[in-house]
Amino acid sequence: MAIPAQSQARVDMPQGFLDRLEQRFGDQLQTGEAMREQHGSSESHYVAMLPDAVVFAHSREDVVALVRICSEFLVPIVPFGAGTSIEGNAAALRGGVSLDMTRMDKIIAVNAEDFDCVIQPGVRREQLNEYLRDQGLFFPIDPGANATLGGMASTRASGTNAVRYGTMKDAVLSLEVVTPQGNVIRTATRARKSAAGYDLTRLYVGAEGTLGIITELSLRLHPIPEAISSAVCSFDGLDGAVDTVVQSIQCGVPLARVEILDSLQMRAVNRWSKLDYPEAPTLFFEFHGSPAYVAEQVVTVKAIAETNGGGEFAWSNRPEERNKLWRARHDAYYAAVNLREGAIGWATDVCVPMSRLAECIAETHKDLATASMPATILGHVGDGNFHVVFSIDPDAPEEMREVEAINARLVERALAMEGTCTGEHGIGLGKQEWLVAELGDAVEEMRTIKRALDPENLMNPGKIFSL
Amino acid sequence: MAIPAQSQARVDMPQGFLDRLEQRFGDQLQTGEAMREQHGSSESHYVAMLPDAVVFAHSREDVVALVRICSEFLVPIVPFGAGTSIEGNAAALRGGVSLDMTRMDKIIAVNAEDFDCVIQPGVRREQLNEYLRDQGLFFPIDPGANATLGGMASTRASGTNAVRYGTMKDAVLSLEVVTPQGNVIRTATRARKSAAGYDLTRLYVGAEGTLGIITELSLRLHPIPEAISSAVCSFDGLDGAVDTVVQSIQCGVPLARVEILDSLQMRAVNRWSKLDYPEAPTLFFEFHGSPAYVAEQVVTVKAIAETNGGGEFAWSNRPEERNKLWRARHDAYYAAVNLREGAIGWATDVCVPMSRLAECIAETHKDLATASMPATILGHVGDGNFHVVFSIDPDAPEEMREVEAINARLVERALAMEGTCTGEHGIGLGKQEWLVAELGDAVEEMRTIKRALDPENLMNPGKIFSL
Incomplete structure (x- = not known):
């Protein structure tokens, strides 16, 4: 994939910049090769693009300070979470500072009655769900990787539960954002809906850090379902598996998870996770609801699967079996x-x-x-x-x-x-x-927004589009 | 509510402007007092603010032409649907052209397998649902008024079904928008989710016509539930009614509709709709699902209501009874x-x-x-x-x-x-x-976006904020 030339140019670190960072951040600033390498690489095929420095934020005040210093010296900032994104979203294309958010990992509040929580962006998905479990709540968005919630918001992540619970677009109630000018804004309140002005929440969700740095998130939570059943079913062909899903949704079955894996992927899963499922096109299902409602969903889906060349359902109903099943799915990559x-x-x-x-x-x-x-x-x-x-x-x-x-x-x-x-x-x-092939001129509107909100192009420059 | 002085200034119609409109639009242009009165008034308490002209759009090409002419002459455009908004959203504060979208009322496509449809913005909510009924589908967002879908998107409408099905933010898959520069853009594809760039769809939803004119919408649809039950239940006090709802949601009951009406509102409803419900704090419920699942939801909610001072449930299960009930709710205003x-x-x-x-x-x-x-x-x-x-x-x-x-x-x-x-x-x-009291500096970000996308401030100027 060709990267436009203008964006590739690395920014030279201006004189006095690193000294200024060191003064403000002390040990929170790291410039060693290994640390820069870790923040410039990813799990995917992109070549490493190293930042010149890594700063670990401990607070919104740290983020504000860094944004102001970078703005003064015209140095790019690339926010960095778990480093599990896979389209080079957090690569330091033009150098500058990788802003590591993982130490901002506090769960600030859980409002059980309102089914929401307030967290810092470095909180990880699994950490949040472990914390919530005792209160009978869970956060459904699950991209597989144990990503940070700030990163998940920034890439508009979704994953296995999205079919039932939506994506990060639906899960975020409100964000606190540090703007490229170093102002702290709050995009919405904790109300479950609002018609108050432009939907800034949804603008920052999916902006890949190009419009500002997320420093706090309010997230929607869900009650842990009374009953959860997981099953694996293999099919004669991929089309039968797909048709089963389409028909189940058409029948109004609220599938909580439904994942497809082809034969080769099943062989890989069996080898990697030491399982012995048939090496055939396969669906992994999960059903949520009251016991009676789950039972009703299962009857419907089994009947549909049968007409589409599906085999027996292999059930995983105990939590540890379920976890093993979904761990295997998450490790599929x-x-x-x-x-x-x-x-x-x-x-x-x-x-x-x-x-x-x-x-x-x-x-x-x-x-x-x-x-x-x-x-x-x-x-x-x-x-x-x-x-x-x-x-x-x-x-x-x-x-x-x-x-x-x-x-x-x-x-x-x-x-x-x-x-x-x-x-x-x-x-x-x-x-x-x-x-551009997908949205044509709409990309120009995106560029106009980017130029207006980040006129110096310092926020994760060169991502989504070049200017 | 004081309206900032700068926004109140009406724009004088430039010489030659109306002639130019007449040339292009012929009969689609109306300048009579009664027509302008109708487009400058609303159902609420705002004083009438008349446009100088009303243009009826028949096509996106009409919208593009009007936007280009208005841009050339620097005349404001206020998009107008059913006129049922109630915060002065469609008033012609600065005069100019009221762009009536109600003749763009075609249902372009219904993709039943994908649970979506493509429509023009002048299609009304009830028209869409009548059209969909035979296919077993419905569009859930229901603000009460028989509003246009373009207007509903622009105000981020929600209403009685939002508790289960979300708001217009969730219902819109994609928009076609004519920008203030007269370009036609498409904000997204028909895919149910996407991580492709900024979420322009959600930016235009709720922008109240200040960023561009919606000329086409792709909407998510839902299967008509197998079973629907509606009921009315009165309570000793408002708090018992509210607690019933909170506890039902906490128990995971997916209420499809739940409306509260206080005693005086119930008296008004009885008088207006010739009904004889108790004149006490009251909940109107609707349950959706399979017959067994609806029955299960009802058992749970009745038990909760009983512990909160709720009386008998009065059921309306036949379609005509249900319609009568919800008609009364919609006429409550x-x-x-x-x-x-x-x-x-x-x-x-x-x-x-x-x-x-x-x-x-x-x-x-x-x-x-x-x-x-x-x-x-x-x-x-x-x-x-x-x-x-x-x-x-x-x-x-x-x-x-x-x-x-x-x-x-x-x-x-x-x-x-x-x-x-x-x-x-x-x-x-x-x-x-x-x-501003709610979101503080975030409103400045909104203003920056408005100035960038509509630098001449011609799209419904003075709404949401003044510049």
């Missing part, structure tokens, strides 16, 4: 990458209207059959969203080019079906030309 | 206004976290007890959102001042409880100072 020794992963995602999903997956599957490296399909089939994970040799540039071409065909296919070039990974560095 | 002969209505709304709702309603009820005009409380109690409707004498300025003071206390109360100054009516003209 690593499982796929490790189909080859020494390989690195390249994950991509598209999302299409449900009516086109079977066709989109079938054509993609056909295309992957000719690929010279292992490539698996898995995804959040209830949203029309799926991933392809390629296991590539990092020392073989021709493989990179081959994947680029397959990825291009995949995105073109999704766009032709009125879909989007990314359901949940974001644009980052990798999908900028596809964003 | 007119019922309240008509408690006095010759009166006009002033409706306001706030929304607070659920844990504060009982307290907020109780304090408001106490405050209203001293009011010199009839004033009722009703609202979407499952969201923490409620309305006060005042029935005022249009010839008594002291009543207007009294309501202003009560409204101010109401909004201050809601803000002190971490709520919002408007759950669903929007800011329009009436709540601009409260928007």
Whole structure:
């Protein structure tokens, strides 16, 4: 994927800048190679793009101070969470400061009666759910990785529960944001809905840190369902699996999770997680509700699966079995990458209207059959969203080019079906030309907003689009 | 509510402007007093603010042409739907052109398998649902009035079903918008989720026409539930009614609708809709699901109501009974206004976290007890959102001042409880100072976006904020 030349230019650190940072941040400033390497790399295939410095924020005041200093010296800031994004979203493309938010990890308040909580952006998904469990609450958005909530908001993450509970767009009630000018704003109140002015909350959710730094989040929570059942069911073909999901949703079944994995992905999962599921197209299900309601959903879905070539349902109803099942699903990416020794992963995602999903997956599957490296399909089939994970040799540039071409065909296919070039990974560095292919002139409106709110282009510059 | 002086200035129609409009629009241009009066007035207490001309759009090309002409002559445009907004959102504050969208009322496509549809902005809520019924689908957002979908998107409308199905923020998949520069953009695809760039869809939803003109909408639809049950239940006190709702939600009951009406509002409803419910604090419920699931929800909610001083449930299960019940709820505003002969209505709304709702309603009820005009409380109690409707004498300025003071206390109360100054009516003209009280410096970010996207300030100028 070509990165526009203007954005590639690294900014030289101005004289006196690092001294000024050291003065203000002391030990919170780190400039060692290893630390910069860690903050400039990611789990995906992008080459490392190192920041010149890493600053660990402990408070909103730290963020304000850093933004003001960087604004004075015209140095870019790239906010950094768990580093689990996969489109180069947190790479320090132009150098500057990687702002590590992971030490801002306090859960400030849980308002159980209101089903919401207030947290700092460095809180991780699993940490939050462990904290909430005793109160009978949970936070549903689950992208697999144990990401920070600030990062999840910034990339508009979703994942396995989105089919029932929505994405970060739906989960965030309100944000505290430090603007590029160093002002602290609050985008909304704790009210569950509002018609008060422009929806700034939704503007910062998915902005990938290009408009400001999130320093606090209010999130919607949900009661832990009285009954939870998980099951695995394999199918004769991918189309039968997809049709089962489409028909279940059409029957009004509120599937809490429904994941598709193709045969090769199942082989990878079995190997990686030491399981022995059939190596066939498979659905992982989860049902939430009262015991009677879950039982009713299961009857409906089993009947639908049967007419679509589905086999027996293998149930995982005890919490530890369920956790094992979803751990295997979450590790599917690593499982796929490790189909080859020494390989690195390249994950991509598209999302299409449900009516086109079977066709989109079938054509993609056909295309992957000719690929010279292992490539698996898995995804959040209830949203029309799926991933392809390629296991590539990092020392073989021709493989990179081959994947680029397959990825291009995949995105073109999704766009032709009125879909989007990314359901949940974001644009980052990798999908900028596809964003334009998808939304055309609307991208100019985005650029206008970016220029207005961040006129010096210091907030994660060169991501989503170049200016 | 004081309107800042700068915004009040009417724009004089530049020479040649109306001729140019006539040339392009012929009969679609109307400048008669009655037509301008109709487009400058509303159902609420605001004084009429007449446009200089009314243009009826038949197509996006008409909208583009009008925007370009107005941009050339620097004349404001105020988009106009059903005229049912109640915070002066569509008043022609600075004159100019009222752009009537009601003739763009085509349902372009219904994609039943994808649970979505594509429509023009002048389509009305009831028209859409009549069209969808045969396909087993419905569009849930229901603000009561038979509003246009374009208007509902622009004010981020919600209403009785929001507790289960969300607001227009959740219902809109994608918009086609004509920008202030006359470009046509599409904010998203038909995919159910996307992480592709800034969420322009949510930016235009709730922008009250200040950033561009919506010319097409893709909307999420839902399957008509297999079973629907509606019931009315009266309570000893308002707090018992509110507690019933809070506890039901905490038990995970997915209430489809739950509306509160105080005793005076019930008297008004009985008189206006010729019904004979007890004149006591009352909840209107609706339950959706499979027959077994609805039955289960009902058992839970009845038990909770009983412990909170609730009486018998009066059921309306046949469609015509249900329609009668919800028609009465929708007419509650007119019922309240008509408690006095010759009166006009002033409706306001706030929304607070659920844990504060009982307290907020109780304090408001106490405050209203001293009011010199009839004033009722009703609202979407499952969201923490409620309305006060005042029935005022249009010839008594002291009543207007009294309501202003009560409204101010109401909004201050809601803000002190971490709520919002408007759950669903929007800011329009009436709540601009409260928007600032609620969100402070965040309003400056909104202004920056407005200035960047509409630098000449021609799109519904003076609404939400003045520049």
